[in-house]
Amino acid sequence: MEERPAGIQDSDVRDALRAWGIDPVTLEYAPVGFGDYHWTATDTRDGRWFVTVADLTHKSWYGDGTEAAFRGLRDAMDTAVALRDAERSGRPDFVVAPVRTAEGESVRELGAGHAVSVFPLMPGTAGHFGETLTPHDRGLVLDLLAELHRTAPPASARVLPPEFATRPQLDRALGELDNPWDGFGPYAEPARHLLADHAAALRHRLDEFDRRAGELRAAGAPLVVTHGEPHPGNLLRAGERRLLLDWDTVGLAVPERDLWLVADGPDDLARYEESTGRKPDPSALALYRLRWALNDIAEFLTLLGTPHGPTPDAQQSWKALAQTVRSLAAEA
Template identity: 50%
Template sequence: MEDLPEKLNQEILFQGLGDFGISTATSSYAPIGFGDYHWHITGDDGQRWFVTVSDLEHKEHCGQGAAAALRGLRRAMDTAVHLSEQDGLGFVVAPRTTADGSSLVRLDPRYALAVFPHVDGRPGEFGQKLTDQEQDQVLELLAKLHSRTPPETTPHTDLEPPGLRGVHTALTELSGTWTGGPFSEPARELLAGHEATVRRRLSEFAELAARVRGRGAPLVVTHGEPHPGNLILGGDGYLLVDWDTVGLAVPERDLSLLSGDPAALARYTELTGHTPDREALALYRLRWSLLDVAEFVEWFRGEHRRTSDTEAAWQGFADTLDHLHSDATS
């Protein structure tokens, strides 16, 4: 995020780092990513860390409400720790734990802190096109991940994106006035202009979900968002970061972010014997866009200000609706 978190006292942040045994020598805010807040920290021993603060009031994929989101986020971080330390998956960039083994520290009722080791390497970018060789390398990581016995802490994922009901509600309220902030009325007008497309894609999602559920395919440990923006190319290959979306699902949850064509995922089939389901790939690619719509609708219908983050969110909302339309007509 570009903006600093609202009403977070940085002294509380440094106190939280103390729970991880880190005494801060230098710190700098890292305005990267979208959703969480990050800092680069150097301890007084010279060790470098990448610190993430999560806003539990806006962490719906981990749970509805701050208390549930904290439980879900803790389970996700504990799962990453298990995959890294117990299963020996070296590509899992897992959080540091406190002296009592906790992977997460709650800073206050709204915010929670996780601490990750600094990783040397070349970070990818969201939307980056991987070469065939690079994609096969990522598929090899996913094949290893999906083959592991799920830790008991692994969260269950809901196929229906969090907030989707809010989109249905918003579609019934397009004739009114949205008053949450400067983007509320423009968002209402933009959604109204794409109403037919959104309704059609929601119906398509429901039909695909029913068919995929009906197949009863086995569930595996999935990362949730293994796109290039969550990859770091290190000396020994790719590393996967951002494990807050880890959860039990069919393999296509991860594979869909690499391709919607089973033929392009042949390396995964070679390693696992599983041929990706074309409809499940389509389902999760559509789910990704609808999840974005749900988050943007909630954001702009609620109270907000004009900031660099809401400016970026507005562009993301417009782009997502355009994508839903073009993908439906292609």
């Protein structure tokens, strides 16, 4: 995020790092990514760290309220740590997991409504969301996902149903289009007009989502450990190695939850099938592609339907909302 989190100062982050035994010599805010807040730190022994502060009010997929969000984030970080530890017994090294505190915690609460986790700052070249992977990169990532999907699930891994937690916000927004969205900020009314122009198409896509989700549940396909967001923005290139970052959406689901973000055509899907013996389901791929877009719309509407100013993050949310709604409606 370009904006810093409200109520969290550098001194708060510096104090929190003591739980990890880290005494920062340098601590700098890093305006990268979208959703969480990040700092880089160098300690007295030249150790380099990537510090993430999560806003628990924006982790609705874990459940209602900040306590449920913290428990869900803790389970996700514990799962990432378990996967990294399994790698040390001989599996390929691709999980960038948090380091534990002296008390064994993978994440700690930070003030009211936030949580902090600490990662080693890994050397390599980071990708960015929306980047097009080369065929070579896609192959490496598909092989990585095949390895992940064959890994025994840690006890902390949660089962993640296809339904998205932000569905009520989207349904509510579609039901409130006749009244002005005044008093929230400069992008609230444009968001309402955008939604009103494409309401019929969005309701049609929601019906499609419900149908495909019902079909997936009825099929009873086996679940595997999935990352949830293996897009280029969560990839780090280190020579021929590809590392996966940002494990807060890890959980048990069908492999298509990951594959739709990476596979580009039948050759990629065939590569995955050859590696795992499991043939990807086209309907499940379409389901998770649709789910991503609908969830994005709901999250952007939630942000723009609350008090905001003409900030870079609000502007980015508005642009992404407009692009996603129009794209989804055009496919209806």
